[in-house]
Ligand SMILES: Nc1ncnc2c1ncn2[C@@H]1O[C@H](COP(=O)(O)OP(=O)(O)OP(=O)(O)O)[C@@H](O)[C@H]1O
């Protein structure tokens with residue numbers, strides 16, 4: 069395992085009550101890279117991102133961030149250290165304004181006062197469409213704009229590790245392609261991005277590494293644009309496809 073990784077997940081098991089969902093998950097992510105987390109519906113992608121952030125405790129194994137173990141740190145501690153999550157379903161406060169949602173993102177990470185204004189200004193530079201809508205309730209934005217807001221809210225805290233859970237959900241293909249380009253650029257600025265998606269093909273094109281989960285176990289880690297990744301993704305999705313006729317991009 070690489071010594072200089074920003075994030076290291078080592079033998080992590082986690083779940084809900086008596087049900088273990090993740091079994092000994094191990095992978096690492098470097099600053100400046102995008103890691104795609106692939107897996108069919110229910111494979112454990114969301115559970116993995118929640119365990120990295122500390123929303124779920126790791127029953128076994130360890131999470132290392134920036135060279136130190138954070139397995140016993142609280143969520144707010146991990147956010148203060150530089151982790152940020154854009155949750156599945158966006159997690160916006162739909163009756164609150166765009167501006168208030170952004171302010172909450174900063175405050176959750178302990179950013180206040182003048183620094184908060186500056187951080188919001190910086191995040192808005194990436195999403196000019198939101199600047200004109202600061203007073204609009206978040207629930208009135210289009211799906212694409214809501215996804216931008218969810219991402220902008222997380223960026224207000226200047227995370228070094230960006231965890232993205234199904235950001236494509238509800239987006240038109242063109243908006244999703246544009247967002248993927250932006251995500252790549254966010255990694256290019258020195259962040260580590262972990263991007264969990266069911267429809268993984270377009271994600272692989274902007275990713276460096278790929279982690280494939282099948283029923284909570286890692287069945288592949290390696291280069292994203294590699295035949296071996298292709299093969300394990302096809303295998304990992306096959307049983308779900310046979311049941312649902314699903315399409316994974
Ligand atoms: N809050 C919960 N309580 C109990 N079981 C849960 C809970 N959340 C998820 N699970 C179960 O854990 C397993 C993994 O779920 P998870 O949400 O991590 O999968 P996923 O890969 O993110 O799927 P999707 O692609 O649908 O988002 C599934 O069997 C799911 O039913």
Ligand SMILES: [Mg+2]
Nearest residue numbers: 113114156234
């Ligand atoms: Mg999920």
